[in-house]
Amino acid sequence: MATTPLRERTRQEILRRAMELFTEKGYTATSLQDIATAVGCSKATVLYHFNGKPAVAAAVLEPAAKLVADLVAEAAQLPPAEAQARLITDFTELAVRFRGLLDVLNDVVPTMDQLPEFHGMVEVGTALTRLLAGTDDPGEIALAGYAIQGLLGECRAPVQRADEELRDLAVTAMRRLLITP
Amino acid sequence: MATTPLRERTRQEILRRAMELFTEKGYTATSLQDIATAVGCSKATVLYHFNGKPAVAAAVLEPAAKLVADLVAEAAQLPPAEAQARLITDFTELAVRFRGLLDVLNDVVPTMDQLPEFHGMVEVGTALTRLLAGTDDPGEIALAGYAIQGLLGECRAPVQRADEELRDLAVTAMRRLLITP
DNA sequence: GTCTATACGAAGATAGAC
DNA sequence: GTCTATCTTCGTATAGAC
Numbered sequence: 403m404a405t406t407p408l409r410e411r412t413r414q415e416i417l418r419r420a421m422e423l424f425t426e427k428g429y430t431a432t433s434l435q436d437i438a439t440a441v442g443c444s445k446a447t448v449l450y451h452f453n454g455k456p457a458v459a460a461a462v463l464e465p466a467a468k469l470v471a472d473l474v475a476e477a478a479q480l481p482p483a484e485a486q487a488r489l490i491t492d493f494t495e496l497a498v499r500f501r502g503l504l505d506v507l508n509d510v511v512p513t514m515d516q517l518p519e520f521h522g523m524v525e526v527g528t529a530l531t532r533l534l535a536g537t538d539d540p541g542e543i544a545l546a547g548y549a550i551q552g553l554l555g556e557c558r559a560p561v562q563r564a565d566e567e568l569r570d571l572a573v574t575a576m577r578r579l580l581i582t583p
Numbered sequence: 584m585a586t587t588p589l590r591e592r593t594r595q596e597i598l599r600r601a602m603e604l605f606t607e608k609g610y611t612a613t614s615l616q617d618i619a620t621a622v623g624c625s626k627a628t629v630l631y632h633f634n635g636k637p638a639v640a641a642a643v644l645e646p647a648a649k650l651v652a653d654l655v656a657e658a659a660q661l662p663p664a665e666a667q668a669r670l671i672t673d674f675t676e677l678a679v680r681f682r683g684l685l686d687v688l689n690d691v692v693p694t695m696d697q698l699p700e701f702h703g704m705v706e707v708g709t710a711l712t713r714l715l716a717g718t719d720d721p722g723e724i725a726l727a728g729y730a731i732q733g734l735l736g737e738c739r740a741p742v743q744r745a746d747e748e749l750r751d752l753a754v755t756a757m758r759r760l761l762i763t764p
Numbered sequence: 765g766t767c768t769a770t771a772c773g774a775a776g777a778t779a780g781a782c
Numbered sequence: 783g784t785c786t787a788t789c790t791t792c793g794t795a796t797a798g799a800c
Contacts, residue, residue, distance in 0.1 A: 555732025
């Protein structure tokens with residue numbers, strides 16, 4: 403074996419607990435000490451495995467980010483109208499499923515420039531917006547961005563709303579915004 | 584004179600500098616020490632005039648919040664369709680004008696429950712959403728909330744966009760979302 | 765009443781012993 | 783690889799000078 407299992411085991415345990423805490427209390431309200439206590443190690447150990455708190459956030463977001471990236475890559479192979487229809491339902495579904503983590507994403511956006519882990523996410527976001535617009539018209543692309551902001555905002559909003567209800571709302575909103583008769 | 588000018592002068596100076604710093608660097612990234620240094624006083628002085636950092640935020644947001652509250656109160660007197668049309672243009676205009684402060688609002692939302700200064704803002708937001716929907720249908724009210732989230736998200740987004748461009752985008756989006764032919 | 769000096773606990777982060 | 787100890791800075795609280 404090339405990699406030592408011990409390193410990976412600790413890393414994964416930190417990630418598991420961090421995700422739980424971020425989902426429960428939010429990113430800002432969760433301290434490195436909270437994570438360390440939940441794992442049963444010291445703050446310094448957490449910072450040995452991850453290069454700062456934003457790096458923990460990046461690692462927690464990574465699985466969801468990969469699903470979005472894969473979805474966008476698939477959609478890019480389809481004709482524009484089909485790609486748009488596919489993303490309206492499937493990207494919405496992913497956003498709702500991982501909505502507990504959107505608070506982490508939001509708190510981390512301001513520091514994205516400095517974090518190399520996030521550079522890929524920006525490009526995926528750009529591609530997603532263009533495919534969601536279904537055209538290269540700048541006005542429609544801007545509306546697609548507006549639609550995404552609305553979706554992410556609703557997912558993070560403190561209003562109690564069932565997953566299915568939220569999905570239906572977002573799909574209706576995106577169709578009205580982006581599918582012009 | 585009932586009020587001493589000195590107190591008011593210091594208070595206003597703190598507010599002025601805090602607003603500048605919040606707009607430049609964001610709420611979280613601005614410390615009480617930053618504000619005190621900019622004003623030329625000590626941290627303790629800032630906390631003598633304002634009961635904690637969130638209270639500074641509340642005071643900074645207050646003028647904008649009052650304009651929104653007044654606008655909503657005016658719109659509430661109009662027939663539904665006129666109120667909706669009025670809010671689409673005028674609320675958008677206010678959001679764009681004060682977009683530098685929306686980051687403050689965003690960072691403060693999670694603690695709104697505990698801050699009495701903000702309780703009025705929640706009610707105004709509810710009334711705004713209902714009037715923007717133009718109807719009492721829960722589905723349309725939810726879409727109005729989605730429209731507001733989209734607007735606020737776009738205003739806070741790091742994308743460079745001129746004020747007029749942003750206004751046009753939001754007005755177009757709101758009309759597509761809320762005015763059903 | 766107005767403000768400064770000082771101190772406290774918790775945060776993120778680093779250095780070095782083991 | 784993990785720890786303890788330590789650093790800086792944050793928001794906050796209080797005592798007391800003027």
